[in-house]
Amino acid sequence: MKEQGKIWMNGKLVPFKNAKVHVLTHALHYSTAVFEGIRCYKTTKGPAIFRLQEHVDRLFKSAKIYSMKVPYSKKVISDGIIKTVLASGLKECYIRPIAYYSYGVLGLTPTPNKIDVAIACWEWNTGESSAGKVRGARCKVSSWLRIDSRSQPMQAKAASNYANAALARVEALKDGYDEAIMLNYYGKVSEGSAENIFTVNKGEIATPPLNAGILDGITRDSVIKIARSEGIDYSSKRYRQRRAVYYR
Numbered sequence: 001m002k003e004q005g006k007i008w009m010n011g012k013l014v015p016f017k018n019a020k021v022h023v024l025t026h027a028l029h030y031s032t033a034v035f036e037g038i039r040c041y042k043t044t045k046g047p048a049i050f051r052l053q054e055h056v057d058r059l060f061k062s063a064k065i066y067s068m069k070v071p072y073s074k075k076v077i078s079d080g081i082i083k084t085v086l087a088s089g090l091k092e093c094y095i096r097p098i099a100y101y102s103y104g105v106l107g108l109t110p111t112p113n114k115i116d117v118a119i120a121c122w123e124w125n126t127g128e129s130s131a132g133k134v135r136g137a138r139c140k141v142s143s144w145l146r147i148d149s150r151s152q153p154m155q156a157k158a159a160s161n162y163a164n165a166a167l168a169r170v171e172a173l174k175d176g177y178d179e180a181i182m183l184n185y186y187g188k189v190s191e192g193s194a195e196n197i198f199t200v201n202k203g204e205i206a207t208p209p210l211n212a213g214i215l216d217g218i219t220r221d222s223v224i225k226i227a228r229s230e231g232i233d234y235s236s237k238r239y240r241q242r243r244a245v246y247y248r
C-alpha cells in the first residue's frame, strides 16, 4: 500500500500513517463493520467519483441493517469522500469509506460501542482487475457457497460477508484461476467473490436476480440502465428457489 495523502477519521483528515484503531475495537473481533468500495476515474476535468450519492446511500442502508447509527449526515460523508480524494492528489483511485463499532465494550453485543467512520483512498492495482482488463479473467465455480441471506443479510455491504468471499477467492487463486463464481444454497449462480456477474449470449445480456442473495451492485444497475437505453435485450428473472424450511 502506497501511503499517499490523508485519511478522514471521524471528521478530521489525519496523515495516512496515523490513522490507527485500538486492537480491542469491536469490529476487529466480530466483523461489525460496513463499508463501500467506490471507483474514482481520471477524466479531462479531473478525478470523477462514480455514482457517489448511490454509494453513500448504500453505506447508510448497510449501517441501518446492522443497527448502526452513523453519527454524520450523508452530506458530511460525501464531502469527506471528496476531501479525501483531493488530499491524496491521485487522479484515479479506489475509495473506501467504512463505519464500524468501535472500542469500548468488548463482548458480542456491539450496540454499546460508538460508531467510528473512516474514509481512505489509494491506487487500485490488484491482480484480478488487471487480469480482467488484459485477457479476461479465468473463473472457477467455487466449492464455497455464497452465504444465504437468511443467515446473514447479503444486501448489506458488511465486512462479515467478505470472509466467505475471501475463502472463495483464495481457493480460486490456489487452483490457478483469477476469480471465483459463487453459487447460492440452491445451486444457482449468485455473483463473483466481489462483483456481480453478467453473461452475454446471442445478443442477450443476463444477470442473476437480487433474490439470488447478491449485493445490489451499482455497476450492475448502470449496466442494466445502459442496456435498456441502448435497446439491448436484457434479462434478470427472479430465481424460482425452493421455499425455505425453518427449524425453530
Ligand SMILES: Cc1ncc(COP(=O)(O)O)c(C=O)c1O
Pocket (backbone or CB within 6 Å): 037, 165, 191, 192, 193, 194, 195, 196, 214, 215, 216, 217, 218, 219, 220
Ligand atoms: C460481493 C459483491 N458483489 C457485487 C459488487 C459490485 O458492487 P458495485 O458495482 O456496487 O461496486 C461488489 C463490490 O465490491 C461486491 O463486493
